[in-house]
């Protein structure tokens with residue numbers, strides 16, 4: 001039977017997060033949406049590298065890409081992630097391109113734990129097709145671009161410490177539970193989770 005306790009030194013409902021969890025994967029995988037939910041369930045801070053960059057620059061991601069270029073964005077992204085990894089344990093959702101940089105992968109592995117939100121092309125496309133917020137998809141064939149990026153990036157995402165598989169039938173809460181189940185396989189990361 002589940003024991004309900006108040007938040008105390010073991011955190012909310014007896015769960016304790018020991019390391020920052022970094023959610024990686026493609027645009028539309030749900031890193032931002034799922035990250036917020038998991039953080040809420042665990043009672044830990046939620047951080048998002050895109051949001052941190054946008055707040056610091058006072059510009060949207062698209063505006064930064066247009067004005068300063070993708071290389072500039074990638075450098076800021078790596079810096080922001082390095083900084084956020086030093087904060088108290090929480091959930092850190094990063095942009096879809098962040099885990100392509102070997103230095104960032106090494107940092108994440110050293111200071112936190114990564115979870116790849118793995119989703120197939122159909123699911124990703126169904127989520128990103130209506131949103132003009134992702135500059136890399138502003139092409140003549142955005143679905144083809146998404147497919148190419150998925151193929152190119154998969155070997156990098158596969159280096160994540162853990163994998164949570166997305167499913168079109170899952171709600172955000174279902175996927176958050178899938179992530180929590182993965183985290184619970186690592187007692188050095190999450191203690192006290194009961195499915």
Ligand SMILES: Nc1ncnc2c1ncn2[C@@H]1O[C@H](COP(=O)(O)OP(=O)(O)O)[C@@H](O)[C@H]1O
Pocket residue numbers: 025026027028029030031032033034093127170171172173175
């Ligand atoms: N089960 C689900 N898992 C993840 N996202 C979902 C789910 N169902 C609906 N969504 C929606 O899909 C979108 C995912 O986008 P987002 O969280 O920004 O992904 P990312 O940060 O990986 O690009 C959000 O609008 C979210 O509300």
Ligand SMILES: O=C(O)C1=C[C@@H](OP(=O)(O)O)[C@@H](O)[C@H](O)C1
Pocket residue numbers: 025026027028031032050061094095096097098133134135136
């Ligand atoms: O995949 C990428 O290269 C990008 C993903 C975006 O974040 P989300 O993955 O959160 O959409 C954002 O960082 C930028 O548009 C670039």
Ligand SMILES: [Mg+2]
Pocket residue numbers: 031032033050093094095
């Ligand atoms: Mg996001």
